[in-house]
Amino acid sequence: MDNVKKDTVAKLIKDARLKKGYSQQQLADLAKLNLRSVQRIENAEVLPRAFNLNLLAQQLGLDAEILQALNKRFPEAPIAVPQVEAKPVINKPRKLILSFALGSITILLTAAFLSQSSRFPETNFELFLLLSLVIAINAVVLWRIWKF
Incomplete structure (x- = not known):
């Protein structure tokens, strides 16, 4: 059978x-x-x-x-086919362009923020904390872009 x-x-x-x-x-x-x-x-x-x-x-x-x-x-042994949810597809060149654009925009916005702020950062610790936060947010967004 x-x-x-x-x-x-x-x-x-x-x-x-x-x-x-x-x-x-x-x-x-x-x-x-x-x-x-x-x-x-x-x-x-x-x-x-x-x-x-x-x-x-x-x-x-x-x-x-x-x-x-x-x-x-074969009614005694039916095959059940599960439906697969379609995921949006972003091709590799688009992912690369999005990644590059995100990195560039992140660098420019961080630099603009630092250049306009006369009192921030007062210490190196605050600067490293800001940069760590920016990198973490950037990493999460890049992960979402590339996980598809």
Whole structure:
């Protein structure tokens, strides 16, 4: 029974991939999977985990089709595919530009603040405290930019 299910999933994935005109590498890149994983799924060597099946199905436009085909054919062991929440994608060049701009603006604003303040900082400790705070805030913002 498991081999039949593997064959069914393999055929659905491979047919949909070929219909879209994707190579196995392109599908792997789009679904953020390893090329070898896609190869093993299409060769019916493994039954993909629900998460990986969902990633492939989303890229191939097969969400409902895969579930219906597998659940109708094998009602005693349905595969539940969880929905993956889409995250906003910021590409690397944008992240680099945002990071550089944030650093530049932070330096300029800190310098402007220090140049306008005649009494601050009174001690080196206050200066280092200010710089530490600015670096910490900058780090948090950069972390948020780069975590996607």
